[in-house]
Amino acid sequence: MAKPRAPRRTLDSYTIKSINKTIKPGDCVLMRPSEPSKPPYVARVEKIEADARGGHARVHVRWYYRPEESIGGRRQFHGSKEVFLSDHFDVQSADTIEGKCTVHSFKSYTKLDAVGDNDFFCRFEYNSATGAFTPDRVAVYCKCEMPYNPDDLMVQCEGCSDWFHPACIDMTAEEAKRLDHFFCHNCSPDEQKQLQNSHVSPRHSDTKVDTKRRRRG
Secondary structure: OOOOOOOEEEEOOEEEOOOOEEEOOOOEEEEOOOOOOOOOEEEEEEEEEEEOOOOOOEEEEEEEEOHHHOOOOOOOOOOOOEOEEEEEEEEEEHHHEEEEEEEEEHHHHHOOOOEOOOEEEEOOEEOOOOOOEEOOOOOEEOOOOEEOOOOOOEEEOOOOOOEEOHHHHOOOHHHHHOOOOOOOOOOOOHHHHHHHHOOOOOOOOOOOOOEEOOOEO
16 A cells, blocks of 8 residues: 655745755745756746655746747847746755846846846746747837847937947947937938037037946946
8 A cells, every 4th residue: 555645734935054045935046957067947936845844845936948948049139147937837856946046027127237146037928838928029129120138238319219239330339338429310410420420429518328238246
């Protein structure tokens, strides 16, 4: 006769002694990869269970996929810290958790003053069976009509308020950083184009052009 399985109980939190961190449902965690050469897996804790004595803890997780783990692979607009919230649920030993992390909303991530090693962002949900994303469309920018990658430097036109990659407007990143004002081709009269290209501001020389850029901590 088979031995009955010991009852398990749900925990509100659990302390992982090896890293001296307490986790609870809703936390995002870094989990040990299948191969040492790979980066840690990113997951969200949905539920924590343990045996009657509080040992042998297991975590129910919902996996975040990195772009390179998706069916379509990494694309140009994917940020280096971007992950997708998948429909892939799993149960893992709590001992495989290597640390805690934060998965920000896209808007919150772009407002960070500095990005740490354990900061990630998510703007898509991902269907692991079909490779479909939700939402299936996002805003695009620049002449190249690509979604925004927060790792890339961009400059904003003072006329139409659109954002542009320096390379797409025949400008180096260093030149873009020195701009006081910027008008795109459609918004800029000839005299402003000349001033823009010579990096001399026609007015308000103390106002720098805004740039989209993330700093790493």
